[in-house]
Amino acid sequence: MVVVVESKQLAFRYLTYINMLSRLDRQGVSVISSHNLSAICKVGASQLRKDLMPIPGASGKQSVGYSVKSLLVSLQHMMHRDQNDEVILVGVGSFGAALIKYRGFEANGFKIIAAFDLHPTIIENSEVTVYGMDALESFLCGHEVKFAILAVPESAAKNVADQLVRLGINRLLNLTPALLNVPDPVKVSNVNLVYEMEYLRRQS
Amino acid sequence: MVVVVESKQLAFRYLTYINMLSRLDRQGVSVISSHNLSAICKVGASQLRKDLMPIPGASGKQSVGYSVKSLLVSLQHMMHRDQNDEVILVGVGSFGAALIKYRGFEANGFKIIAAFDLHPTIIENSEVTVYGMDALESFLCGHEVKFAILAVPESAAKNVADQLVRLGINRLLNLTPALLNVPDPVKVSNVNLVYEMEYLRRQS
DNA sequence: GAGTGTGAACGTCTTCACAGCT
DNA sequence: AGCTGTGAAGACGTTCACACTC
Structure with a gap:
């Protein structure tokens, strides 16, 4: 049940x-x-x-x-708290780098196992490797990952999201302001800090 | 109207x-x-x-x-998009630093005018100065700021939030998992990326 | 008495259906 | 015909009130 x-x-x-x-x-x-x-x-x-x-x-x-x-x-x-899930991160700008350093995901059963960016860099004090975007396909073919965090620039969001879905990702945390178009079984959560700030402006 | x-x-x-x-x-x-x-x-x-x-x-x-x-x-x-608001950032870990570098706030009428942390550092390529926490009170007495972004560790969240409210902040973007207790006119928006990820786990 | 479990009332948000305007 | 504006209906979520149990 x-x-x-x-x-x-x-x-x-x-x-x-x-x-x-x-x-x-x-x-x-x-x-x-x-x-x-x-x-x-x-x-x-x-x-x-x-x-x-x-x-x-x-x-x-x-x-x-x-x-x-x-x-x-x-x-x-x-709530599946007894579950562990592997996650990939796409887009390693300052935001993505902060997510890699953030301990809260792993503490709650989400392990970032790899990151991808157009311009790979090395993240200090971290076991997470940042690969080039061209490595995405072969990586996902070799790993059964369902979760991805999308932290790319807004202009790239749609294309990257489509690619991720095509490669088998079906849980997407979208940190960009773009509205993603995903097929049915795929679930997206949008987080938009600017919207949150603007919401705070009501009657101020 | x-x-x-x-x-x-x-x-x-x-x-x-x-x-x-x-x-x-x-x-x-x-x-x-x-x-x-x-x-x-x-x-x-x-x-x-x-x-x-x-x-x-x-x-x-x-x-x-x-x-x-x-x-x-x-x-x-x-939606007050024709409005500009000044914001302070409290807590300059990797997350806070990413927010300082993020251009999206300013592009939408929110200007981070100062940041505060127990251990001030200099953020490269940025005009935002990071002050010590002890400078918070005098700064807020001299500036009419209503918005604050809270990016401190969870354990410090409640105390810092109380302090901010006492000093006149009444719009709070809470990036910590802590549940804040604020008096009536103060508005809080909570963003919890772990919750978002966990929500994505339904029926996976 | 203290606290749970739950039906019923209430309120809010969403969808439907269509009248009315151009 | 095409599209807006809106009342009515429906779905959903929350609060109330109280019977029941320990």
Whole structure:
């Protein structure tokens, strides 16, 4: 029985629950009520309970609360936190280089195994090799990678994305402002920091 | 008559319309139908028309379409694209340094006027000065800045955010995984690349 | 009493369908 | 005929209220 979370907002709430629960677990808290956990996660208590309802194995005890550990395990399993995935990075400008140095991906089950750029450079203090773009095809033919992070200039985004999809990538984190056109099973997440800033301008 | 867009999804659609319209404008297209524009922006045609309905000055001609230029101007005005804002950056790790080098903010009306870090470094090819954290207070007392980008380590996020809010910042782009607690008029946008990656894992 | 589980109400966002204008 | 503007319907997400359990 597998639950698939399609809504992004809901998925992000689940991930927040996971992070807060694992912090509570490290702090030695073993039981927590929906009221308390929801306050920590900044959501409503009934929403938290509604969110947990469809999850297999995530049930609490009345007048007690939820077991931190078992709730954590159920959520982690549902969100595939027990999974490890290999990722390639395409585009190693200052942004891409920062992603290579960032430890947060690996800490959460995403390992950048290779990077590609028109102008390969060596990234200090890192095991990740930066290859030329011409090496992309042969690399992906030899490795079963599903995830790619797209950090190329906007003008190159569409072509590179098409190429990645053709070579078998079907999960794409798009850090460019370009709107990508991908065939059906491929999923894209767009992150646009300028949009985020502009959104903050409302009624300022 | 000022329209405030509270929904993030809607705001992002407006920003997409703006970007696509300005590209069409540069290409010399002067009129476009909701059907064609919606295809470019990857939304439904009736949704596009619904989105445009409440906007003062954004009306199309039946059997013709919308004037690219006037629609663009109306949207830009509503989304404050004709506005310039000064921004400070707090936390100059590899990520923060990449943001300083990134040209996209300035191109869209956000100018990073100063950066702060525990360990100030000099960023090459950049006019942005990196100050020590102790310079934050005096700097903000001398400048009327409302926007800050938070790119510090997670463990420092809460304290730094509190300090920024106390010093008058009320728009915060939070690039850390920490959940910030801010008083009422302050707005926060959270960007979490790990969450985005994890969201891509659904049914993979 | 304290806290979960859940149906029902409520609100918001999206899609449909079509009237009306050019 | 072609396209906009919009009410109505539908889908989705959130909040409320309370029965039930420990």
